Amino acid sequence: MNILDIRGLTKKFGDFVAVDNMSLTIREGEIFGFLGANGAGKSTTINMISSLLRPTSGEIRILEKDIAKQSRFAKTNLGIVPQDLAIYEDMTAYENVSFFAGLYGLRGDKLKERAEEALEFVGLSDKAKSFPKNFSGGMKRRLNIACAIAHKPKLIIMDEPTVGIDPQSRNYILTSVRKLNESGCTIIYTSHYMEEVEEICSRIAIVDHGKIIAEGTKEQLKSTITDVKDIRIELKSVQGTEGELLKPVPGVRTVLQEENVIRVHSDAAVDNLNRILKQLMDAGKEIRSVEEQEPNLETVFLTLTGRNLRD
Amino acid sequence: MELWTVGNKTIMLLFVVTATYFTAAARDVWLVFLFLAYLALNLILHIVKQARTKKAILLAIILFLIGCAVYHPYFALLLPLSFNEFASFYPRSNGFLLLAILAPLMVLRDTMMILYVFAAALSFFNYGMVRHYMGRVGKQEDELENMRGNLQKMAKSLNENQDFARASEYMVKLEERNRLTQEIHDGIGHAMTGALIQMEAAKRLLNSDPATAETLLQNAIGISKEAIEEIRVTLKNNKPPVEQLGLSRLKTAVEAFSGRTGLMTSVVHEGNMEVITPLQWKIIYENVTEALTNCAKYSGATAVHVEIRVLNRLIKAVVADNGKGAAKIVKGLGLIGMEERTASVGGTVVADGTNGFNITTLIPYAGR
Numbered sequence: 001m002n003i004l005d006i007r008g009l010t011k012k013f014g015d016f017v018a019v020d021n022m023s024l025t026i027r028e029g030e031i032f033g034f035l036g037a038n039g040a041g042k043s044t045t046i047n048m049i050s051s052l053l054r055p056t057s058g059e060i061r062i063l064e065k066d067i068a069k070q071s072r073f074a075k076t077n078l079g080i081v082p083q084d085l086a087i088y089e090d091m092t093a094y095e096n097v098s099f100f101a102g103l104y105g106l107r108g109d110k111l112k113e114r115a116e117e118a119l120e121f122v123g124l125s126d127k128a129k130s131f132p133k134n135f136s137g138g139m140k141r142r143l144n145i146a147c148a149i150a151h152k153p154k155l156i157i158m159d160e161p162t163v164g165i166d167p168q169s170r171n172y173i174l175t176s177v178r179k180l181n182e183s184g185c186t187i188i189y190t191s192h193y194m195e196e197v198e199e200i201c202s203r204i205a206i207v208d209h210g211k212i213i214a215e216g217t218k219e220q221l222k223s224t225i226t227d228v229k230d231i232r233i234e235l236k237s238v239q240g241t242e243g244e245l246l247k248p249v250p251g252v253r254t255v256l257q258e259e260n261v262i263r264v265h266s267d268a269a270v271d272n273l274n275r276i277l278k279q280l281m282d283a284g285k286e287i288r289s290v291e292e293q294e295p296n297l298e299t300v301f302l303t304l305t306g307r308n309l310r311d
Numbered sequence: 312m313e314l315w316t317v318g319n320k321t322i323m324l325l326f327v328v329t330a331t332y333f334t335a336a337a338r339d340v341w342l343v344f345l346f347l348a349y350l351a352l353n354l355i356l357h358i359v360k361q362a363r364t365k366k367a368i369l370l371a372i373i374l375f376l377i378g379c380a381v382y383h384p385y386f387a388l389l390l391p392l393s394f395n396e397f398a399s400f401y402p403r404s405n406g407f408l409l410l411a412i413l414a415p416l417m418v419l420r421d422t423m424m425i426l427y428v429f430a431a432a433l434s435f436f437n438y439g440m441v442r443h444y445m446g447r448v449g450k451q452e453d454e455l456e457n458m459r460g461n462l463q464k465m466a467k468s469l470n471e472n473q474d475f476a477r478a479s480e481y482m483v484k485l486e487e488r489n490r491l492t493q494e495i496h497d498g499i500g501h502a503m504t505g506a507l508i509q510m511e512a513a514k515r516l517l518n519s520d521p522a523t524a525e526t527l528l529q530n531a532i533g534i535s536k537e538a539i540e541e542i543r544v545t546l547k548n549n550k551p552p553v554e555q556l557g558l559s560r561l562k563t564a565v566e567a568f569s570g571r572t573g574l575m576t577s578v579v580h581e582g583n584m585e586v587i588t589p590l591q592w593k594i595i596y597e598n599v600t601e602a603l604t605n606c607a608k609y610s611g612a613t614a615v616h617v618e619i620r621v622l623n624r625l626i627k628a629v630v631a632d633n634g635k636g637a638a639k640i641v642k643g644l645g646l647i648g649m650e651e652r653t654a655s656v657g658g659t660v661v662a663d664g665t666n667g668f669n670i671t672t673l674i675p676y677a678g679r
Contacts, residue, residue: 015641209640209661213673214625224624224675303622305661306629306669 002064003028003155003186004049009058011044011210018044020210022058026188026203028154031181033201034190035297037309041210042190043083046159049188050080062155076104079153081145083160087132093119093143094128101150118150122176138169145176149185156180157188162196174200192309194297204297208305222268222295225303228253229268230293231276234261236286245283249275260288268294313357315441319434320353320392327385334385345379349389362400369397380415384423387415391431395438409435494545502538506531557592558584558619564600565617572607574632575614582621586676594656595619595628595672598649602630602670605645610634610668621676626658628672637664646670 004026011019019041026032034042047053049060051071060067067074087096098115106114119125122142132140141161148156158177162170177200181187191197197204198218205215214221235242242262243255251270256263266272273292280287301309324346331342352372359365372393379386391412398408412431419427513527562578569576587595599617606615612634620627640646640662649660649672658674 016639017642209663211659211661213659213661224622226623303620304625304627304673305663305671306631307663307665 001028002026003030003062004188005059005061005064006045006049007059007061009045009048009060010056011041011048011053012056018210019048019055022210022212024205024212024215026186028186029181029184030203031177031187031189031201033197033204034188034207035192035194035197035204035301035309036190036207037192037307040207042207043159044210045207046080046157046188046190050078050157051075076151077154079148079151079156081148081156081158081161083163085140085144087140087143087147089131089133092129092131093124093135093146096132096143097146097150100147104151106151114150114152115146118146121149121179122146123172136166136169138165138172141165141169141173142176145173149180153185155186155188157190159190160192161189162191162193170196194301194309198297206297206301206304213304214300218297219269221297221300225295225300227268228265229295231264231266231273232261232289232291232293233264233276233280234288234290235280236260236288238262241283242280242285245279246276249279252276315437316392316396317357319437320389323389323392323430323434324349327388331383331385335383342383345382345386349375349379349386366397366400369393373397377415384419387419387423387427388430390415391434395434398438399442405439491545498541498545499538502534502541506534506538509534557587557589557596560592561596561599561617561619564596565603565615568600568603568607568615574607574612576617577614578617578619580619584619584621586621587626588676591626591656591674591676594652594658594674595626597652598660598670598672599628599630601645601649605670606630606632606634606668610636612667624675626672626674626676628674629669631667631669633667636666636668640664 002025004024006022006024009019009022009024010017022041022045034045036042044053048055049062049067051067051074062074062077065073088099091099094115097118098111101111101115101118116125116128119128122145124139124142124146127135127139132143135143145158145161161173161177165173174196177187177189189197189201201218203215203217204221205212206221207213214224216224238257238260240257242257246252246255246262246264249266249272251267251272252264253267254265256265264276266276273290277287277290295303298309301307328346335342349372352368352375356365356368356372359368373390376386376390376393380390394408394412398405398411412435416424416427509527509531513524513531516524516527558580565576565578568574603615603617606612610632612632615630615632618627618629618631620629642662646660646662649670653660653672653674656674658672661671661673663669663671
């Protein structure tokens with residue numbers, strides 16, 4: 001089932017078009033990444049999905065129900081981790097979580113149980129009675145996530161959840177995103193950190209100036225640019241016979257030679273590095289270093305838009 | 312100036328007529344006569360053309376008015392207008408004019424003096440302003456005339472250039488035709504003649520020496536085959552491939568734009584241009600020219616860069632300038648048109664104004 005369906009979504013602020021006729025479908029069980037520079041329209045889209053902003057035109061459906069008409073249904077199935085922290089510093093961690101879960105209609109024992117579960121999930125059980133003002137940035141983020149997931153939503157939206165936190169908390173968050181996904185949640189993840197998106201997302205949309213300019217798995221996105229990967233192998237000495245040696249390896253297209261480095265252009269889709277190296281070693285070549293250059297999402301973004309993700 | 316003087320005079324005359332009508336104790340036929348005489352003199356002023364006669368009549372009017380003023384002081388009010396008119400023949404004589412206008416004050420008394428000062432000041436000021444503006448209008452008219460002349464000259468040279476372009480186009484065509492004729496004559500013509508001779512010989516030998524006839528016929532067949540191959544090659548060489556057409560059309564358009572606007576332009580292409588279909592070329596061409604037009608209109612740029620890249624599954628066309636860009640892009644009809652065109656083949660258009668203005672057209676293609 002499609003958990004999220006967006007059709008012709010547009011948001012204008014005066015003359016400025018922040019989101020421009022966007023259409024998108026997200027299926028259940030995906031980790032969907034929104035990749036784009038600051039100001040590309042990611043947060044505006046997220047805010048419209050979570051009913052914080054009213055679209056200028058277009059339609060959003062969550063679990064095939066229009067959120068404009070059945071907003072209650074949409075809200076109970078949605079958990080939002082906003083970009084700016086939304087926690088109360090003078091309430092304990094536990095109180096924060098149970099407050100937000102209470103807003104979704106949880107009561108009594110069930111509320112208590114779910115709040116504890118959520119805190120445990122983000123690894124803050126032992127801090128349940130502490131106040132967030134003493135927390136590190138990463139811990140606050142995690143608490144923020146706990147607040148969003150206590151009511152067990154089917155779709156969780158995380159808007160830049162790793163901005164400005166330490167690497168350890170970042171890894172923790174990425175791991176918990178995966179765990180949430182394994183437990184059946186669909187996740188929309190926005191970031192302008194290409195590495196994160198590449199690491200965890202099953203499908204990615206590249207957003208620029210309010211439009212989706214490319215969409216697909218990371219392999220599909222890379223293949224819009226090129227099908228070729230570039231492998232540089234430095235040898236102790238080059239005889240000039242290496243080309244013949246590597247021709248039979250599947251996927252290899254051309255072999256160039258620059259001093260004692262050979263450059264192999266090969267199909268990016270074929271995993272043949274081992275075969276190439278074996279071929280060379282069997283012929284008694286001494287390999288000094290190997291470097292494989294594949295296009296990454298950053299290159300994809302740069303090639304498509306002519307700009308870097310981060311300025 | 313004319314119309315303004317006439318208007319001013321009429322108003323003043325009406326005022327004087329009314330004023331005298333109410334102040335005169337009894338009916339005075341002389342007054343009516345004097346007014347009519349004044350009108351008549353002014354009419355004559357507008358009939359004659361020569362500046363000297365005009366001046367003479369103006370002097371006569373002034374003297375006449377002074378005479379009348381002795382009879383009835385209200386006539387003095389008409390004096391400043393005639394002074395102004397007289398002064399308009401001599402540029403830069405406002406000081407004398409003012410003196411002349413103020414001179415009658417010495418003989419006027421009481422209410423009359425106040426009225427006269429008012430009328431004189433008003434008309435002097437009006438006259439000054441009108442003269443000032445008329446001067447400006449005159450200058451602008453001269454300028455306009457100059458520009459019209461220039462325009463004419465430009466249009467003429469443009470026409471000549473176009474004629475030249477047409478002529479050279481014709482020359483190129485002519486040369487091309489010549490070359491083709493030559494090629495056909497040299498290659499195919501000769502071959503066909505050779506084949507014909509051999510066939511005729513074969514016909515004659517058909518009965519007497521069938522073996523030689525067969526060899527000759529075989530030769531003729533060989534020559535004909537070669538000739539056909541040659542025709543094919545010639546035609547193929549002369550028919551430009553689609554990608555060349557599309558790209559050269561685009562380059563020509565960009566160069567023409569550069570010539571028109573004086574902006575520096577560059578066109579770069581990368582990848583296999585053959586995958587671009589004529590329809591996609593059309594869309595790219597239209598988007599690029601539209602973007603160039605926008606650039607010339609709004610950007611304030613000095614250089615524009617056009618880039619066509621064929622990626623693995625996408626065709627990317629970029630028009631980027633080094634102008635002032637736009638912090639927030641307001642979509643006009645041009646941009647919407649581009650978007651619609653591009654959407655018709657499943658592509659997108661991205662406009663970016665952060666670093667100069669930058670319009671990117673992305674069109675997917677099926678791939679090899």
